[in-house]
Amino acid sequence: MAVPLLDPKLLATLGTIQLRARAVVEGLLSGLHRSPHQGQSVEFAEHKEYAPGDELRHIDWKAYGKLDRYYVKQFEHETNLRAFLVLDASASMGYRGPDEGLSKLEYATVLAAALAYLLVRQQDAVGLVIAQGEDLHYLPPRAHVGHFPAVLSILEKVEPRGTTDLGRAVDFVAEKVRRRAAIFVLSDLFDFRPQAVARITDLRRMKNDVSIFHVLDPWELEFPFEDATRFVGLEGEGEIEVDPREIRASYLREMEKLRENARALSLQADVTYELARTDAPMDRLLLRHLSQRERSA
Numbered sequence: 001m002a003v004p005l006l007d008p009k010l011l012a013t014l015g016t017i018q019l020r021a022r023a024v025v026e027g028l029l030s031g032l033h034r035s036p037h038q039g040q041s042v043e044f045a046e047h048k049e050y051a052p053g054d055e056l057r058h059i060d061w062k063a064y065g066k067l068d069r070y071y072v073k074q075f076e077h078e079t080n081l082r083a084f085l086v087l088d089a090s091a092s093m094g095y096r097g098p099d100e101g102l103s104k105l106e107y108a109t110v111l112a113a114a115l116a117y118l119l120v121r122q123q124d125a126v127g128l129v130i131a132q133g134e135d136l137h138y139l140p141p142r143a144h145v146g147h148f149p150a151v152l153s154i155l156e157k158v159e160p161r162g163t164t165d166l167g168r169a170v171d172f173v174a175e176k177v178r179r180r181a182a183i184f185v186l187s188d189l190f191d192f193r194p195q196a197v198a199r200i201t202d203l204r205r206m207k208n209d210v211s212i213f214h215v216l217d218p219w220e221l222e223f224p225f226e227d228a229t230r231f232v233g234l235e236g237e238g239e240i241e242v243d244p245r246e247i248r249a250s251y252l253r254e255m256e257k258l259r260e261n262a263r264a265l266s267l268q269a270d271v272t273y274e275l276a277r278t279d280a281p282m283d284r285l286l287l288r289h290l291s292q293r294e295r296s297a
Helices: 008-014 017-025 061-067 104-121 147-157 166-176 196-205 218-222 244-269 282-296
Strands: 044-049 071-075 082-088 125-132 135-142 182-187 209-216 229-232 239-242 272-277
Touching (some): 082 104, 082 135, 082 166, 104 125, 104 182, 104 209, 104 282, 125 147, 125 166, 135 147, 135 166, 196 244, 209 244, 239 244, 244 272, 272 282
Parallel strands (some): 082 125, 082 182, 182 209, 209 272
Antiparallel strands (some): 044 071, 125 135, 229 239
């Protein structure tokens, strides 16, 4: 049975990402995603370069003798799933509506932390890509429990900046994926270049399991502004003061086009699309998503 659902406004008062993530997932999602290798014998699968925190007993000393570098043997239960969390941390993700609560980036970082928490506890390898325009920050996938604090440390420090460049982030991930992986993209999808979202769905055509969490604020979705308002572009688009009532209909049409394009491309490519409203309880979102993954596994 699920724990009481947490309102995002309450979640915003809990302080650190770690506290927020644990509040969302603790006791909630156990048993939804079972490793297909659990209970089976573990067999050697491949090597990876040693990183601090890896078990010393798994170092391949023969490889060290030949290559003069430390490599660790990975086993089937350690390589059950490789996951990449792709977090859009561009300036537009810093938006927060007039209501108190989480900004889009805050919501996305907590969601990413919750996913990382779940994946690591079931011995899946989790990597992190932070996309901020031309700048990309990368934490390679690791499966051991000590990797989770490293993920949290990066997420705690993320600040919104730069422009949205989904294509660059997707190309980077495509280079890093050596075999089939689970890829979670968390973004407001405010990359208006042609085929930007289609680049994400290309990862599915490479046989990866791809999920898009379309993170949007309710004020962006519903545009409930009434009085004359000055709107400022967060990624250098300038500013304009208008009567919101005069542009509401055209704005809502454009917003629906953005969402429908993402939904249609996702459906066509067999990519999971989730609208992640920042006023929606995150545990419900995760339960719906992971339950769907279980049914399609």
